[in-house]
Amino acid sequence: MREETLATRAQPEDARGVAIVYAENYLNKLSGERIERECRNGLEDGCHALVINFKQTTIVNSIGVSILLGVIDAVERRGARLVFANVNHHTIKLFDLLGLSRHVALAENVEAAFAILEDFDAAPTPHGH
Amino acid sequence: MLLSRPWHSTCPTMPIRTTNKNDQPRRVLARVAPEDFVGRADALQQLSALSTVGANRRGVLLLAAPTVGATELLRQAYDAMFHQRGGASPVYFAFSRSDHTTTGAARRFLHTFLWHVVAHRRADATLIDAPPALHDLLELAAPSDYEWIERLIQSYERARGGSDERGFVRLCLSAPQHAATRGSHTVVMLDDVHLATQLKGEVALGEEVAQAFTDSDEAFVLSGLRRSLLGVLQGASEVSRLNGTRKIHLERLDDAEARTLLERVARNQQVVLTDESRDLLVQQLEGNPFFITTLVQAAQNDGGSLASYLDCQRLYVDELLGGRINRRFKAVLEEIAPAAAARRTLLRLLRESESNPAGKSPAEAWRKRLELDAESLARVMAGLHVHELGTFDTTYVEVGANLVWRDYLHASYRLQVSADPRALVVADTLVEALKRAPQTMERHYRRASALQLRQLLGRFDSQRVPASLLHHDRFARMYKGVGADEVLIGLDTETDLIRLPQIVHAASCAAFHPPMQLICDEERCAVAHGFDAASYSDTSEVVWLAAELESKLEVGRALTEVWCDRLAQLAHSCGFTRTRLLLVSTEGFSAEACELLNEREAFSASHQQLELLTARVSPALSAQRLGAGRDEFEMVIPMGDDTELIAAHTVEQIARRLDFQPEAINQIKTALVEACINAAEHSLSPDRKIYQRFRVESDKLVVTVSSRGVAVSASASQNGEAIPEPGQGSQANGSAKGRRGWGLKLIRTLMDEVEFERVDDGTRLRMTKYLRK
Numbered sequence: 001m002r003e004e005t006l007a008t009r010a011q012p013e014d015a016r017g018v019a020i021v022y023a024e025n026y027l028n029k030l031s032g033e034r035i036e037r038e039c040r041n042g043l044e045d046g047c048h049a050l051v052i053n054f055k056q057t058t059i060v061n062s063i064g065v066s067i068l069l070g071v072i073d074a075v076e077r078r079g080a081r082l083v084f085a086n087v088n089h090h091t092i093k094l095f096d097l098l099g100l101s102r103h104v105a106l107a108e109n110v111e112a113a114f115a116i117l118e119d120f121d122a123a124p125t126p127h128g129h
Numbered sequence: 130m131l132l133s134r135p136w137h138s139t140c141p142t143m144p145i146r147t148t149n150k151n152d153q154p155r156r157v158l159a160r161v162a163p164e165d166f167v168g169r170a171d172a173l174q175q176l177s178a179l180s181t182v183g184a185n186r187r188g189v190l191l192l193a194a195p196t197v198g199a200t201e202l203l204r205q206a207y208d209a210m211f212h213q214r215g216g217a218s219p220v221y222f223a224f225s226r227s228d229h230t231t232t233g234a235a236r237r238f239l240h241t242f243l244w245h246v247v248a249h250r251r252a253d254a255t256l257i258d259a260p261p262a263l264h265d266l267l268e269l270a271a272p273s274d275y276e277w278i279e280r281l282i283q284s285y286e287r288a289r290g291g292s293d294e295r296g297f298v299r300l301c302l303s304a305p306q307h308a309a310t311r312g313s314h315t316v317v318m319l320d321d322v323h324l325a326t327q328l329k330g331e332v333a334l335g336e337e338v339a340q341a342f343t344d345s346d347e348a349f350v351l352s353g354l355r356r357s358l359l360g361v362l363q364g365a366s367e368v369s370r371l372n373g374t375r376k377i378h379l380e381r382l383d384d385a386e387a388r389t390l391l392e393r394v395a396r397n398q399q400v401v402l403t404d405e406s407r408d409l410l411v412q413q414l415e416g417n418p419f420f421i422t423t424l425v426q427a428a429q430n431d432g433g434s435l436a437s438y439l440d441c442q443r444l445y446v447d448e449l450l451g452g453r454i455n456r457r458f459k460a461v462l463e464e465i466a467p468a469a470a471a472r473r474t475l476l477r478l479l480r481e482s483e484s485n486p487a488g489k490s491p492a493e494a495w496r497k498r499l500e501l502d503a504e505s506l507a508r509v510m511a512g513l514h515v516h517e518l519g520t521f522d523t524t525y526v527e528v529g530a531n532l533v534w535r536d537y538l539h540a541s542y543r544l545q546v547s548a549d550p551r552a553l554v555v556a557d558t559l560v561e562a563l564k565r566a567p568q569t570m571e572r573h574y575r576r577a578s579a580l581q582l583r584q585l586l587g588r589f590d591s592q593r594v595p596a597s598l599l600h601h602d603r604f605a606r607m608y609k610g611v612g613a614d615e616v617l618i619g620l621d622t623e624t625d626l627i628r629l630p631q632i633v634h635a636a637s638c639a640a641f642h643p644p645m646q647l648i649c650d651e652e653r654c655a656v657a658h659g660f661d662a663a664s665y666s667d668t669s670e671v672v673w674l675a676a677e678l679e680s681k682l683e684v685g686r687a688l689t690e691v692w693c694d695r696l697a698q699l700a701h702s703c704g705f706t707r708t709r710l711l712l713v714s715t716e717g718f719s720a721e722a723c724e725l726l727n728e729r730e731a732f733s734a735s736h737q738q739l740e741l742l743t744a745r746v747s748p749a750l751s752a753q754r755l756g757a758g759r760d761e762f763e764m765v766i767p768m769g770d771d772t773e774l775i776a777a778h779t780v781e782q783i784a785r786r787l788d789f790q791p792e793a794i795n796q797i798k799t800a801l802v803e804a805c806i807n808a809a810e811h812s813l814s815p816d817r818k819i820y821q822r823f824r825v826e827s828d829k830l831v832v833t834v835s836s837r838g839v840a841v842s843a844s845a846s847q848n849g850e851a852i853p854e855p856g857q858g859s860q861a862n863g864s865a866k867g868r869r870g871w872g873l874k875l876i877r878t879l880m881d882e883v884e885f886e887r888v889d890d891g892t893r894l895r896m897t898k899y900l901r902k
Contacts (some may be wrong), residue, residue: 020838026774059777059795061802062871090795098871 018117019047020110025090028061032067039071043078049120050075051113055086065098072103081120083113152703157211158204158221158255164887165393166205167418168386169198176206179316179348180216185765188342189353190359190371193379195517196419196457199352202379203318206350210316211249217348218249218304218313223320224328231330231337232294235301239263239285241272242304243278246315250274277311295332302341309347317342322353323515326361337824343370355379357515365385369455381416394422398429406435408836409566412573413445413532420533423453442562446555449533449540457536465512473546475509479519480542482528483535487643489527493800536562579652582675582713583637585739586657588747589629596625598742599711599732602723620741630659630671630709642699651678656699674700675711681826684714689722693729713739766805768817768836773805776821783823784830787900796879797830797898802871804894812838812891828900832888835893 019042024031039050039115052071075082085093085107095101156162159424166173171636176189193199203221210219215265224240228234243266248256250271261269263282270278281304288297305315319342325334339362342349351362355378362371368886369392382390388411402425414420428435435441448454466472482490496506513519522727528535543549582838597604597620608616638654639646645654654676662669674696678684692712700708712718717735718726726733734742764779766772777798784794801821808819814836824831877883882897 026771028771030771059774059798059802061773061799061806062875063806066871090792090799093792094799094875097875 002122006056018049018051018114019045020051020053023052023054023057025056025058026114027054027057027064027068027079029061029063029067032064035066036071036074040074043075043080047080049081049083051083051110051117053085053087053110054088054091054114057091058088060091060094062076062098065094065100069103076103081117083107083116085110085113116119130424135891155254157208157257158199159208160204163205163208163215166201167390167393167398168382168461169202169205172202172379173205175375175377175798176202176350177209177213179206179350180210180219182215182217182314188348188371188374189350190362190374190376191350191379192355192376192629194381195251195356196417197379197381198418199379200320201418203320203350203352207318210474211254214252216314218246218308218315219316220245220315221320222293222317222452222470224322224324226324226327228324228328231325231328231332231334232289232297234325234328234334235298236285236289239301239304242308242317243281246274247271247278248312250313269454274308274311275360277307281307294330295337295805298330298332298337299341302337303345305342305347305349309345314347316348316350318350318352320352322351323357323361324353326357328535333364338362339370343374346668355513355574356517357511358406382418383416387411387416387418387421388412392420393426395423395428395435398425398609399433400425400428401434401436403436406441408573409438409570410435410441412569413441413566415532416455417533419457420454424448429453430655438563438566442559442566445562446540446559449537449558450544450551450555453646454533455537458534458541461512461516461518464568465509465516465518471499471501471509476538476542477546478526479513479528479538480546482526483538484521489525492521492524492526524831527713558564575650576652579677581601582653582677582711583635583655583657585747586632586655586673586675587635589632589657589659590746591629591631591663592746593626594742594745595620595623595626596627596743597623598738599627600727600733601717601733601735601738602720604735604738605717619744628661630657630661632659633658634658638676641679641703645699648695649676654677656703665875671707672700672705673709673711674705678712678714680714680716683716683719684712684722685719686721686725689718689725693725693731739772740883742843760789764821766819768805768814768819768823772819773802773809776805776819777802777823780830780832783825784898787825787830789830789898789900793898793901797832797896798894800876800879800898801832801834803876804832804896807872807894808834808836810890812836814838814891829881830898830900831899832896834896835888835891837891840888840892853895 018108019038021035021038021042023035024036035052039052041096042050072082083105084095086109087106092101092106095104095106105113107116134776140725149220151829159166169196172191176191179189191199191203200223207219207221210216220242221431224234228237232235240260240263244260245257247266247269248254249260251269257814258270263285267275267278267282284300288300291297305317308315319338322335322338325338328334338351342351351358351374353361359371381387387405391402391407391410395407410421410424418610424441424444427448428440431444433445467474478490478495482488492506492510493765495510496503499506499584501509501753510519510521513529514521514525515532518534520527520529528538536558540554543554543557544551596605608619611619635655635657636650637645637651638653638656641656648654655674657675659671659673659674660666660669661671676692678688678692680688689712693710696710697708710729711734712731713724713734713736715736717738718733762779762783764776765811766776780797780801781794784797789797805819805821808814818836820835822831822833824833873883876894876896880896881899882895886894886895
């Protein structure tokens with residue numbers, strides 16, 4: 001479960017400055033904290049956008065979701081962008097239920113996530129951001 | 130002292146103190162806390178409802194087996210009524226031999242009546258702890274009660290010195306009517322009414338009680354031993370005054386209730402109890418609450434362990450030979466046969482009857498051996514009968530079947546009649562009890578697994594069923610290897626039907642022919658009398674003889690023949706003229722055996738056939754038989770290391786069996802994961818385990834998650850807490866902690882029903898998901 005889903009980071013010199021973080025099969029406290037750490041590292045390395053790929057994630061608990069909320073906070077404070085990709089149907093419903101979907105863009109897959117990020121970059125930055 | 134708290138010093142409409150410091154209703158008469166009072170919920174509810182003024186407040190007769198807890202039931206009902214403000218005042222009075230005379234009992238009744246009414250009207254439970262003198266009660270009475278109480282006391286004072294015993298008794302027993310005419314309604318509960326006959330006096334007190342209460346419009350409960358209560362109340366009267374009264378029968382606790390009682394008492398007494406010991410004691414003590422509580426108390430006094438069969442039997446033998454159980458039987462025997470010599474002879478006769486192969490002995494032999502006249506013998510017999518130590522008719526005496534009583538009888542006989550050394554009796558009784566324990570449990574397991582033939586036959590009720598259900602060869606030909614749903618469809622389309630008889634009486638074979646109990650378990654052989662046509666006539670009278678044969682494989686011709694002959698012999702010895710045989714075995718019968726069965730015109734069925742038959746003739750019985758445990762799964766997981774995933778995978782498999790949609794399965798899994806996390810995070814569980822039960826029902830899946838330790842209540846802060854927006858958590862708390870605690874809200878959203886069940890230790894959460902196809 002965990003071994004195949006270790007998070008990977010893109011380097012800041014990456015043309016797009018986007019890090020992709022891979023979530024594990026079970027999003028719980030431990031795997032949530034791993035995502036949190038990888039996201040923090042990505043931001044510290046200069047990434048301006050993060051994609052969390054939930055392709056492997058089949059089950060989620062509320063502690064894991066609460067940690068994702070913290071990640072959303074951290075990304076917003078840095079003025080960076082965040083997209084969740086490959087979130088399965090059930091998990092989307094759970095995110096809806098817990099109010100997560102209102103604060104993060106969801107993409108069908110990683111390519112779609114990049115497309116969303118490009119749209120973000122193209123759009124004028126609203127006041128206050 | 131009591132005069133220092135007259136009525137006017139308190140608020141007449143507000144309770145003074147009916148709760149304790151924790152705002153739990155204060156126990157008034159009850160000896161155990163309401164939550165530790167096990168079973169009897171229906172009876173308690175019926176009794177408690179009597180205090181509702183204006184409702185259908187009839188009289189109740191509580192017919193109780195010996196030592197099954199009738200007194201505590203009445204005390205619990207008293208407390209429930211006491212705390213139910215605005216209802217009738219409960220009054221509890223128990224007849225006692227220490228009253229000696231009928232007038233003594235009547236006098237004490239009047240005093241108790243006024244005392245309990247005043248305490249209830251003042252809402253002062255503390256008054257029950259110390260009974261005030263009769264005249265002090267007047268001072269404590271409510272102003273609206275003052276006049277009738279004063280008049281009643283004056284009438285009592287005038288009558289008590291007189292010679293009119295009947296008039297005096299009637300005056301005292303009429304107190305509820307006096308109160309009612311002034312608007313003070315009561316529920317009088319008279320306990321141990323059977324003792325009324327043992328009081329000296331010219332008045333038949335039982336009949337006076339029946340008359341006084343049935344003539345009144347007030348609710349009442351008359352409680353006593355079931356074999357004597359009606360006789361005591363009706364006396365020689367042919368016309369019963371009690372026809373309109375409701376009867377509540379109080380029997381032993383059922384196995385589940387007895388298990389709960391044992392667990393609760395053991396926990397309260399800090400006695401170690403294992404599941405194995407608990408189940409043994411339930412069977413050995415036959416669900417008797419007195420024996421159960423006595424044994425656990427003995428364990429507590431002895432060091433606190435019922436962890437093994439040896440612990441149980443050591444204490445049991447101590448109790449039989451010198452503890453409370455011993456004293457209880459000894460007191461009853463002393464009451465039945467006061468003279469020591471007669472008592473020894475009685476013990477001898479009882480023991481001889483019990484060891485007689487027929488289980489009984491001639492009554493005439495008893496009369497001669499006891500050297501009693503007919504009247505005295507009748508008194509002894511009545512005593513044995515009332516206390517259920519034996520039964521007798523004019524010809525035979527039979528010793529009661531209660532296991533504890535029989536053990537007491539054996540041991541007492543050896544000590545008092547044979548004069549065996551005490552150490553030898555103790556050792557032998559202990560050894561025998563230990564050897565018997567596995568057999569007791571085996572009998573229980575076999576009984577529990579039996580097919581309940583008697584109950585099934587009793588529900589035939591002239592119904593028509595597919596013929597294949599009663600012919601194994603036909604069933605095998607048509608349905609072997611066919612799926613369950615297709616079998617049901619096939620049965621529905623069958624046109625060859627058998628009309629079952631209307632069964633009017635069903636009992637075990639052993640009840641008709643005792644030697645049968647040596648051949649098979651009582652539950653596995655039944656005789657059912659009935660009629661197979663619409664009229665009750667000689668020609669339609671039929672007796673079904675049914676037996677369940679033990680075999681893992683199809684039963685062969687030889688064994689089938691043995692059983693056919695055996696049942697035919699039973700029919701012959703009982704004089705049954707028209708019979709039908711039904712043989713049942715797990716896997717049915719071989720082709721050769723079926724040939725024989727057809728020759729004998731006997732019915733045959735496998736367990737599968739019988740289950741299908743049961744489902745057709747009695748869905749309730751079928752559900753009862755199939756329901757217990759068949760669709761229930763249990764799992765215990767350690768806390769931590771993501772073990773909730775194991776639970777989630779398990780519930781997924783179970784939910785799939787029930788054809789839940791994938792989305793619903795995900796919801797159930799997530800809810801279960803959340804419940805496990807809650808248990809692990811909040812319980813401070815001492816064993817660090819999560820206990821789960823998955824119960825599959827036709828339209829739903831019920832998941833129960835429990836853990837020991839600190840209780841997590843539904844009203845805990847985590848329940849329904851608003852989910853914070855991103856930013857709130859970190860700003861408010863500087864960590865993710867502020868965003869935590871959504872588990873229960875999530876569970877409530879994902880599942881259809883969520884409920885915290887009451888448990889003594891820790892938390893038990895029940896979650897239900899309905900099937901929507």
